[in-house]
Amino acid sequence: MSVQDKVVEIIAEQAVLEPGDVTLDSTLESLGIDSLGLVESIFAIEEEFDISVPFNANDPSEGDFDISNVASIVTGIEKLIKEQKS
Amino acid sequence: MHRVVITGAGTVNALGHDVPDTLEAMREGRCGIGALEFQDVERLSIQIGGQVRRFETEGRYNRQQMSLYDRFTQFTLAAAKEAIDQAGLSFSGDLAAKSGVVLGTAGGGVSTWDANYRSVYEEGKNRVHPFVVPKLMNNAAASHVSMEHNLKGPSFTVSTACASSNHAMAQAFQMVRTGMAPAMITGGSESMLCFGGVKAWEGLRVMSRDACRPFSANRNGMVQGEGAGVFVFEEYERARKRGADILCEVIGFAMSSDASDIVMPSKNGAARAIAGALADAQVNRDQVGYINAHGTGTAANDKTECAAVADVFGPHADKLMISSTKSMHGHLIGGTGAVELLACIMALRDGVIAPTIGYEEPDPECALDVVPNQARDAKVDVVLSNAFAFGGMNAVLALRSV
Numbered sequence: 001m002s003v004q005d006k007v008v009e010i011i012a013e014q015a016v017l018e019p020g021d022v023t024l025d026s027t028l029e030s031l032g033i034d035s036l037g038l039v040e041s042i043f044a045i046e047e048e049f050d051i052s053v054p055f056n057a058n059d060p061s062e063g064d065f066d067i068s069n070v071a072s073i074v075t076g077i078e079k080l081i082k083e084q085k086s
Numbered sequence: 087m088h089r090v091v092i093t094g095a096g097t098v099n100a101l102g103h104d105v106p107d108t109l110e111a112m113r114e115g116r117c118g119i120g121a122l123e124f125q126d127v128e129r130l131s132i133q134i135g136g137q138v139r140r141f142e143t144e145g146r147y148n149r150q151q152m153s154l155y156d157r158f159t160q161f162t163l164a165a166a167k168e169a170i171d172q173a174g175l176s177f178s179g180d181l182a183a184k185s186g187v188v189l190g191t192a193g194g195g196v197s198t199w200d201a202n203y204r205s206v207y208e209e210g211k212n213r214v215h216p217f218v219v220p221k222l223m224n225n226a227a228a229s230h231v232s233m234e235h236n237l238k239g240p241s242f243t244v245s246t247a248c249a250s251s252n253h254a255m256a257q258a259f260q261m262v263r264t265g266m267a268p269a270m271i272t273g274g275s276e277s278m279l280c281f282g283g284v285k286a287w288e289g290l291r292v293m294s295r296d297a298c299r300p301f302s303a304n305r306n307g308m309v310q311g312e313g314a315g316v317f318v319f320e321e322y323e324r325a326r327k328r329g330a331d332i333l334c335e336v337i338g339f340a341m342s343s344d345a346s347d348i349v350m351p352s353k354n355g356a357a358r359a360i361a362g363a364l365a366d367a368q369v370n371r372d373q374v375g376y377i378n379a380h381g382t383g384t385a386a387n388d389k390t391e392c393a394a395v396a397d398v399f400g401p402h403a404d405k406l407m408i409s410s411t412k413s414m415h416g417h418l419i420g421g422t423g424a425v426e427l428l429a430c431i432m433a434l435r436d437g438v439i440a441p442t443i444g445y446e447e448p449d450p451e452c453a454l455d456v457v458p459n460q461a462r463d464a465k466v467d468v469v470l471s472n473a474f475a476f477g478g479m480n481a482v483l484a485l486r487s488v
Contacts, residue, residue, distance in 0.1 A: 036216075036217075039216040040153065040215075040216055040217070042216075043213070043215060043216045046213060047213070
């Protein structure tokens with residue numbers, strides 16, 4: 001399963017949706033994922049890919065992990081995997 | 087001052103997952119204590135407890151709720167629902183704004199601490215689930231009850247070891263009595279039957295390896311239990327006007343501190359709490375027909391408690407009944423007073439006194455009528471519920487039939 005498919009699956013589970021209902025331009029807000037849900041999704045992503053995601057719930061825009069939509073999250077995770085697994 | 091009545095009761099414990107099953111087990115003198123089942127139990131020297139069995143979380147709570155509810159919260163929510171359903175209350179408007187939740191627990195989310203310490207220390211993981219803190223905090227259960235039932239008034243959690251529930255219910259009683267709240271949800275819960283929770287208790291060397299036999303000369307210690315007891319305390323006139331089924335009246339309470347030892351109980355401290363509850367309730371000692379004892383089955387508690395009762399009641403001590411239901415459901419630590427209050431309600435409402443089971447041999451230092459082994463039919467008008475905690479903090483409640 002690709003990184004993108006896996007991330008979509010994690011986000012869909014959090015949003016209680018089918019993966020097919022999560023598109024790359026979906027925002028977390030449009031999927032109904034609140035701040036607690038976001039923190040839980042990041043935990044699930046870290047567990048799945050065995051990476052550490054630099055994310056501070058006090059200031060989600062801080063750092064360069066972009067959560068503006070599903071595509072940006074996938075890109076960010078692919079970058080982190082490359083950096084942390086090499 | 088307002089009169090305060092109980093209009094709803096709920097529980098989950100080793101004897102049953104609701105009040106009817108629990109009372110039936112108490113009437114029959116059934117024992118809910120058995121072999122513990124959880125990870126690493128074979129490394130414990132104490133392997134028995136009053137564990138809640140077959141409490142299915144599936145269908146009860148969804149995935150998101152499960153990530154937030156420790157076992158002590160799960161028990162509390164089930165018990166609160168039973169109590170509030172029985173009371174027939176739904177909280178909105180002014181009633182919601184003024185009614186709150188006061189619950190007792192000694193340890194809070196002990197199994198959440200245990201599981202996550204295991205994962206970071208033993209398994210070497212460096213990451214824990216983001217909801218560990220909101221899951222384990224001692225007020226989690228009270229918070230979730232308030233969220234679930236829209237209770238927006240005074241709400242908090244009381245932690246005084248084995249007296250937590252009685253202190254909590256005393257607070258709730260006082261709030262309704264003074265008119266601060268029209269109704270309060272109160273009681274307590276505990277769930278520390280996991281490796282770390284039992285291992286900590288083992289250290290004190292006060293635990294029995296085979297059974298809890300309060301007041302029996304051959305008793306050899308306490309047995310832990312788990313579960314919750316939750317009640318609806320409501321202002322009497324309000325309950326009467328809406329035609330609520332009133333289970334009994336709460337008529338008084340007292341608290342005292344031994345100010346002497348962190349684990350050894352004091353006859354004087356216990357006696358002051360018992361006498362104080364009688365004075366607060368304005369009843370004479372000879373009106374008391376039954377006491378639900380703290381009765382832990384340890385040498386220290388049972389002797390001290392019987393001596394305190396003898397001191398306060400004088401010759402009437404030989405006429406009243408005193409039993410410890412811990413022999414059946416185990417010691418629920420911070421939740422114990424709440425589950426034991428059910429035995430008080432059964433005595434007042436059904437005229438059935440729950441027995442002290444496992445009683446084998448009279449102890450001259452506990453020479454009271456401890457209702458050995460078999461429940462007894464008896465009409466009683468006033469009852470007390472004792473709780474004496476580690477740290478010397480005591481709380482006694484007085485109740486009357488309505």
